[in-house]
Amino acid sequence: MNTNRQIPGALGRRREPLTDTQLLLTITICIFIAMYILAMLVWGGGFLRPQQLFDMFNNNASLIIISCGLTIVMVAGGIDISVGGITALVVMSCVVHLDNFGGSIFTSVLLALGIGLAFGLVQGYLIAYLKIQPFIVTLAGMFFARGMTTVVSVEPHSAKHAGFLALKALRIEIPWLGYTAKNGNIIPGRLEIGVVIALAVVLLVFILLKWTKLGRNLYAVGGNPQSALMLGINVKRSRFYSYLISGLLAGIGGFVFLTHTGAGNATNATGAEMNAIASSIIGGTLLTGGVGNVIGTLFGVLTLTTIKSIVLASGLRDPWWQSITTGAMLCLFILLQSVVLAGRRKGRTRVRTAVPKRFRLQRKT
Amino acid sequence: MPGDLRKSARFKGKYTQLLVPIIAIAVLVIFNLIRDSSFFSIALTTNNDGNIVFTGNLISILNSASELAILAMGMTLVTSASGGQDISVGATAAIAGSVFVKVLRGGEITPLTIILGFLACCVVAVIFGAFNGALVAVFDIQPMIATLILFTCGRSIAYWINGGATPTVSDPIIKAIGGFIPGIPIPTPVFIVILCSLVFALLFRFTNLGFYTQAVGINQKAARLNGISSTGIKLLAFIILGVCVAVAGCIRTSRLGLINHETILSGIEMDAILAVAIGGNALSGGKFRMAGSVIGAYAIQALTTTLYAMKVSSTEIQAYKAVVIILLVVIGSPVVKDAAARFWARHARKTRLSL
Structure with missing residues (x-):
């Protein structure tokens, strides 16, 4: 539990075992579990089936991948709002490539990765080395x-490539987590291929952030670029890599999106960037940088989805309720973070942390 | 002469900031002159309502940049005070427009109800502005994150206010606000922009608003120690932006004669932030020049209108805009500027040596 000690301000706090990252992560996981149990108790039905949870993963695999990229960028103190656009571009390009240009699955995966990397390269270079504000660069992106x-393509495209359709229809069946349908058949739990990729990405990003030099550098750069520079960390290169990875993950996310929907549309992944930012924030990543965890981001995505399901289950079926409740939840989480962290900051600057215990005045009770 | 030098330096400091947007407009003008000089023709024609009005691309640029210019003014203040941007202006404008239409459709449309509707929509927009402002100023949340909340749900709130429909209003007075006043051949929104600019100019001339805002933006702690309430100034900036949003929302609603919560002023937040950036204001806050933002807004609209004149479809325009934006910010970036300055210095020294 001592691995996050590099975060500024974490020095000399031996009494408090939780770092900011861990505290926010714990809050998120607790809220998610509490919410899910509440949904199970109150609305039962679909929430009691494991398939409900699986569907959350199925529908949001690409969002999970995109959010992981965004978490990396946000930990390094930046922002990337181009991910939704990249996703849409990748989906459309891959569909057109598969159908009209006789591409194979392998080449379309390469195309997806290439588009993502190209965006990451250009944006990363402009932001890290030319020092242009990330918001403007990624907005233009x-x-x-x-x-x-x-x-x-202006018109929506549906994929007709046989190999791709087989890949799209591929399901991983988990028989012991299925449920019995009304006619007595046992329907096994089904996971899409994209979920496996998403979980692998989460694991890889977790390892990257936690145990690699680059990952630790990203926390240092996001926490305080000046101190990171003085420690001999290559700040520019770390920032560059964060955008590169984010672009790459947006490319992967685009392909996973395609395996879920199987069709390209100009309005695909509209607002995905904001959903990804919201998921990261709910998952405990701070936009000021230096604090965040990709496991939290995963739970952030699940929390957002659970809220939407609960809104539907509770009978608020008008189309506006979903995003109003999402906004309200976002507001709640942002305020919670702000208040919790402000409280901790206050505690941290007390004199007792600066003065050794034996020199401290003892208060008589 | 040293005196002349000092004067020129002061001149430089005051006006170089406006250089970028003016150059942007100049480049567009030259480009259009070469491409098709009929771009600049202005004609007097009779419109559908029987008014004699000016038409032409220049008038169209002046007319349709109005909302953007007004929002850019408010955005400049927010950027300067808080060092961040409000990305919820489009969504809040949708809410404001919906309230405006809701009040107008409540009964017969008279000048009084229009004023009432405008006041109601101002109040609502100011409340939402104050909500954003409170998150930023009191809870010390980054502006982009704080306004992300309304960005996410603002348009849905507008949808809710409209009850899932896209109501229309048609009235000669509304048409006059969004289009032309009978007898005057220049579109009314242009006058509203001039009015807003005047109000801001008077505010900056006769109050310390601009001065205090820059002080808070440059160094919040120093401003606080000098007795300026940074919380209050930030809150005020967001509230002023709220009023700007209400005005912009009313103009656009009157112009279209209907409110569509999804499409009204969609993407305007990005254009407004760009206008501020092109106007040479630092997006990290501090010193600002409002004139730069307004000229920046017209530069963006000129670009859009030029692209439309070149028969580029409205969805593809974004890609071209992005390229132009990137070019502008790369030219304006400190690294490139330094490199250029170094290059010029070396070049100048070489020529002097050779002489």
Whole structure:
């Protein structure tokens, strides 16, 4: 539990075992579990079936991958709002490549990775080495990707490639987590291929952030770039890599999105960047940088989805309720983080942390 | 002469910031002159309502940049005070427009109800602005995150207010606000922009608003120690932006004669932030020049109109805009500027040596 000691401010706090990252992560997981149990108790039905949980993963595999990329960027103190646009561009390009240009699955995966990497390279270079504000660069990236999507094709495209359709229909069946249908058949729990990729990405990013030099550098750069520079960390390169990884993951996310929907549309993944940012924030990543955990991000995505399911289950079926409750939840989490962290900061600057215990005045009770 | 030098330095400091947007507009003008000089023709025609009005691309740029210019003014203040941007202006404008239409459709449309509707929509927009402002100023949350909340759910709130429909309003007065006043050949929104600019100019001339805002933006702690309430100034900036949003929402609603919560002013937040950036204001806060933002807004609209004139479809425009934006910010980035300055210095020394 001592691995997060590099975070500024974590020095000399031997009494408090939790770092900011761990505290926010714990809050998120607790809230998710509490919410899910509440949903099970109150609405029962679908929530009692494991398939409900599996569907959350199935529907949000690409969002999980995109959010992981965003968590990396946010930990390094940046922001990337181009991910939704990149996803849409990748989906459209891959569909057109598969159907109209006789591409294979392998080449379309390469195309997806290539598009993601190209965006990551250019944006990372502009932000890290030319020192342009990340918001402006990735905003332009989003405009560019969305515009290019309509240049590739204005009409929606459905994939007709036989091999791809087989990949799309591929399910991982988990018989012991199924349920019995009304006619007595046992329907096994089903997971899509994208979920496996998403979970692998989460694991890899977790390892990257926790146990690699680059990952620790990202926390240092996000926490305080000045101190990171003085410690001999290559701040520019770390930032560059964060955007590169985010672009790459957006490319992978795009392909996973395609395996879920099987169709390209110019409006695909609209608002995905904001959902990803919201998931990261709910998962305990701070936009100021230096604090965050990819496991939290995974739970952030699940929490957002659970809220939406609960809104539907509770009978608020008008289309506006989902995003209003999402906004309300986001507001709640942001305020919670702000208050919790402000409270901790206050405690941290007390004199007792600066003065050794034996020199401290003893209060008589 | 040293005196002249000092004068020129002061001149430089005051006006170089406006150089980028003016150059952007100049480049667009030259480009259009070469491409098709009929781009600049202005004609007097009779419109559908029987008014004699000016038409032409220049008038269209002036007219349709109005909302953007007004939002850019408010955004400049918020950027300067808080060092962040409000990304919820489009969504809040949708809410404001919905309230405006809701009040107008409540009964017969008279000048009084229009004023009432405008006041109601101002109040609502100010409340939402204050909500954002409170999150930023009191809870010390980054502006982009704080406004992300309304960005996510603002349009749904507008949808809720409209009850799932896209109501229309048609009235000669509404048409006059969004289009032309009978007898005056210049679109009304242009006058509203001039009015707003005047109000801001007077505010900056006769109050310390601009000065205090910059002080808070440059160094919040120093401003606080000098007796300026940084919380209050930030809150005020967001509230002023709220009023700007209400005005912009009303103009757009009157112009279209209907409110569609999904499409009204969608993506305007990005354009407004760009206008501020192109105007040479630092997005990290501090010193600002509002004139730069307004000229920046017209530069963006000029670009859009030029692209439309070149028969680029509305969805593809984004890609071209992005390229232009990136070019502009790369030219304006400190690293490139330093490299250019070093290059010029070396070049100048070489020529002097050779002489």
